[in-house]
Amino acid sequence: xxxxxxxxxxxxxxxxxxxxxxxxxxxxxxxxxxxxxxxxxxxxxxxxxxxxxxxxxxxxxxxxxxxxxxxxxxxxxxxxxxxxxxxxxxxxxxxxxxxxxxxxxxxxxxxxxxxxxxxxxxxxxxxxxxxxxxxxxxxxxxxxxxxxxxxxxxxxxxxxxxxxxxxxxxxxxxxxxxxxxxxxxxxxxxxxxxxxxxxxxxxxxxxxxxxxxxxxxxxxxxxxxxxxxxxxxxxxxxxxxxxxxxxxxxxxxxxxxxxxxxxxxxxxxxxxxxxxxxxxxxxxxxxxxxxxxxxxxxxxxxxxxxxxxxxxxxxxxxxxxxxxxxxxxxxxxxxxxxxxxxxxxxxxxx
Amino acid sequence: xxxxxxxxxxxxxxxxxxxxxxxxxxxxxxxxxxxxxxxxxxxxxxxxxxxxxxxxxxxxxxxxxxxxxxxxxxxxxxxxxxxxxxxxxxxxxxxxxxxxxxxxxxxxxxxxxxxxxxxxxxxxxxxxxxxxxxxxxxxxxxxxxxxxxxxxxxxxxxxxxxxxxxxxxxxxxxxxxxxxxxxxxxxxxxxxxxxxxxxxxxxxxxxxxxxxxxxxxxxxxxxxxxxxxxxxxxxxxxxxxxxxxxxxxxxxxxxxxxxxxxxxxxxxxxxxxxxxxxxxxxxxxxxxxxxxxxxxxxxxxxxxxxxxxxxxxxxxxxxxxxxxxxxxxxxxxxxxxxxxxxxxxxxxxx
Numbered sequence: 001x002x003x004x005x006x007x008x009x010x011x012x013x014x015x016x017x018x019x020x021x022x023x024x025x026x027x028x029x030x031x032x033x034x035x036x037x038x039x040x041x042x043x044x045x046x047x048x049x050x051x052x053x054x055x056x057x058x059x060x061x062x063x064x065x066x067x068x069x070x071x072x073x074x075x076x077x078x079x080x081x082x083x084x085x086x087x088x089x090x091x092x093x094x095x096x097x098x099x100x101x102x103x104x105x106x107x108x109x110x111x112x113x114x115x116x117x118x119x120x121x122x123x124x125x126x127x128x129x130x131x132x133x134x135x136x137x138x139x140x141x142x143x144x145x146x147x148x149x150x151x152x153x154x155x156x157x158x159x160x161x162x163x164x165x166x167x168x169x170x171x172x173x174x175x176x177x178x179x180x181x182x183x184x185x186x187x188x189x190x191x192x193x194x195x196x197x198x199x200x201x202x203x204x205x206x207x208x209x210x211x212x213x214x215x216x217x218x219x220x221x222x223x224x225x226x227x228x229x230x231x232x233x234x235x236x237x238x239x240x241x242x243x244x245x246x247x248x249x250x251x252x253x254x255x256x257x258x259x260x261x262x263x264x265x266x267x268x269x270x271x272x273x274x275x276x277x278x279x280x281x282x283x284x285x286x287x288x289x290x291x292x293x294x295x296x297x298x299x300x301x302x303x304x305x306x307x308x309x310x311x312x313x314x315x316x317x318x319x320x321x322x323x324x325x326x327x328x329x330x331x332x333x334x335x336x337x338x339x340x341x342x343x344x345x346x347x348x349x350x
Numbered sequence: 351x352x353x354x355x356x357x358x359x360x361x362x363x364x365x366x367x368x369x370x371x372x373x374x375x376x377x378x379x380x381x382x383x384x385x386x387x388x389x390x391x392x393x394x395x396x397x398x399x400x401x402x403x404x405x406x407x408x409x410x411x412x413x414x415x416x417x418x419x420x421x422x423x424x425x426x427x428x429x430x431x432x433x434x435x436x437x438x439x440x441x442x443x444x445x446x447x448x449x450x451x452x453x454x455x456x457x458x459x460x461x462x463x464x465x466x467x468x469x470x471x472x473x474x475x476x477x478x479x480x481x482x483x484x485x486x487x488x489x490x491x492x493x494x495x496x497x498x499x500x501x502x503x504x505x506x507x508x509x510x511x512x513x514x515x516x517x518x519x520x521x522x523x524x525x526x527x528x529x530x531x532x533x534x535x536x537x538x539x540x541x542x543x544x545x546x547x548x549x550x551x552x553x554x555x556x557x558x559x560x561x562x563x564x565x566x567x568x569x570x571x572x573x574x575x576x577x578x579x580x581x582x583x584x585x586x587x588x589x590x591x592x593x594x595x596x597x598x599x600x601x602x603x604x605x606x607x608x609x610x611x612x613x614x615x616x617x618x619x620x621x622x623x624x625x626x627x628x629x630x631x632x633x634x635x636x637x638x639x640x641x642x643x644x645x646x647x648x649x650x651x652x653x654x655x656x657x658x659x660x661x662x663x664x665x666x667x668x669x670x671x672x673x674x675x676x677x678x679x680x681x682x683x684x685x686x687x688x689x690x691x692x693x694x695x696x697x698x699x700x
Binding site: 040042044045048103104107110111127128129130131133134135136137138140141142144145146148149151152153156157159160161163164167168170171172174175189 | 390392394395398453454457460461477478479480481483484485486487488490491492494495496498499501502503506507509510511513514517518520521522524525539
């Protein structure tokens with residue numbers, strides 16, 4: 001456990017404005033690079049690519065890459081962030097991580113038969129599943145093409161590997177759909193691969209692109225991103241069960257509808273007495289009842305076994321362990337910002 | 351035009367057996383490398399990957415890469431092919447081209463709602479569209495991961511670029527579905543990107559992996575593969591219109607069913623008198639009539655404008671231009687085999 005002295009201190013207003021300026025300038029370059037890389041000389045392809053830009057959200061992965069590219073530097077405490085520019089290789093790996101993420105969103109929308117994303121009609125709704133499948137492939141190929149442009153194969157190998165990892169995680173999840181005997185280790189295996197692996201690689205490649213070739217630093221960045229990613233997914237699953245649609249900003253109760261077991265439900269099924277367990281299983285199988293009603297009844301059942309609190313405490317524990325990875329970093333505004341971002345993962349309600 | 355003396359001579363029986371031995375050994379290594387690369391520690395993923403191996407057909411792309419890796423060498427005439435082994439980088443790029451091709455097959459089957467491929471149930475039929483989409487992504491990511499393992503970024507960049515190119519070609523084709531005003535330049539744009547580009551890159555990277563860094567040789571290999579690829583697609587389209595299902599080995603009349611205009615039909619619509627053109631358009635739009643019947647009537651209409659012969663002669667012209675690319679190569683069994691393969695593209699009936 002870190003001592004109080006090791007705990008990152010909250011950044012000052014000045015430091016925060018420096019970080020904000022650096023992140024905003026870096027994300028603008030990431031966006032420019034992404035647009036240039038995905039551009040097509042064929043107008044129908046170009047229109048599709050431009051449409052997908054509307055899916056862009058908080059750009060969590062590029063932001064983490066950008067900040068790790070500061071925090072890992074020995075000179076992090078003394079950098080003038082109003083003027084410091086991220087190296088081009090950092091911009092490239094940040095854009096690549098975002099492009100891989102965008103490709104998975106386009107394909108997820110086909111899988112989920114989703115009509116809207118971020119208040120925009122999905123590609124599958126506007127142009128059909130065929131176009132959405134191939135557009136996702138185009139984005140994935142663009143990402144791989146871009147990540148060969150750092151001048152070394154290290155980043156490209158890492159991205160190829162993480163692409164395989166996240167698809168394997170998604171395939172494992174599909175394999176366990178409607179599997180009400182799913183256990184916690186398998187659940188963690190799934191979200192570690194499908195969500196946490198890409199966030200981990202964004203942090204790690206961000207640090208590496210800033211010139212940090214210390215393996216211990218790479219391991220810290222990776223572990224920070226991985227634990228944050230798992231916590232992030234648990235929080236996402238919690239919001240799907242407990243959130244209000246208006247606050248979350250997307251439909252809730254989707255996991256129950258898709259037959260996806262998440263941490264609170266897995267805990268509940270393991271902890272509930274046999275009779276109660278039977279009732280919950282019957283409720284999960286009762287597809288005639290709308291998912292929103294089933295979700296409400298499940299919430300009630302789970303409160304009896306403390307399963308929501310269990311999932312919240314697992315996520316909080318992961319965030320705390322992610323913060324532990326920061327203790328050996330030089331004390332800098334970047335380090336403080338990473339700590340704040342970690343906390344925000346479990347306090348967010350959207 | 352090449353003089354008679356420049357035309358590759360048919361290979362002797364001995365030379366042919368040497369080439370066959372070399373190709374068989376190389377393809378075995380390609381297959382081993384492909385299996386090792388796509389292997390997963392997750393049993394459900396591993397089962398899916400093993401299933402897709404049954405889709406493997408003639409392995410046209412790895413075969414072309416392997417033979418170009420001989421034909422481009424200055425010492426090609428004197429190599430002992432019973433003993434000569436392809437360099438490992440050639441095996442890698444050949445496997446990568448096959449994996450990209452396999453990924454497109456898995457996604458094509460989702461697009462076409464196909465139930466069988468090579469007498470095997472498709473992944474979408476067995477496990478649903480979701481699993482097929484993500485499995486295709488897994489294969490694509492595996493291909494990109496493997497192509498970073500040649501030790502240089504050149505091959506990886508070429509594969510990333512060709513991945514974007516072939517997706518863009520497919521998107522352009524989807525955009526023009528049911529577009530009965532599609533013209534020849536756009537048709538060629540589509541098949542150049544979606545089919546010929548990957549075959550061209552297989553030839554080019556095969557030559558490069560054998561140590562040929564002469565840009566003129568790379569250009570010849572690329573042009574050979576590109577013209578062969580376009581001819582191959584025209585022949586495929588012809589077989590869909592004129593072939594017998596039992597000979598072709600897959601369902602015919604699919605293009606009409608999917609609203610895909612191909613070369614003979616484009617020529618017919620441009621060449622037919624207005625009244626005849628109107629009848630053909632009405633026939634294409636009459637989706638109530640089974641595709642197989644519409645295809646039969648279209649064949650009749652096209653015979654009036656000589657459109658089948660036109661497409662055949664375009665394909666034959668491309669094959670002849672592909673063969674022209676071989677004239678400056680050293681006279682070797684590999685060069686003769688490339689010439690035979692080119693001829694086979696337009697003489698095949700399957």
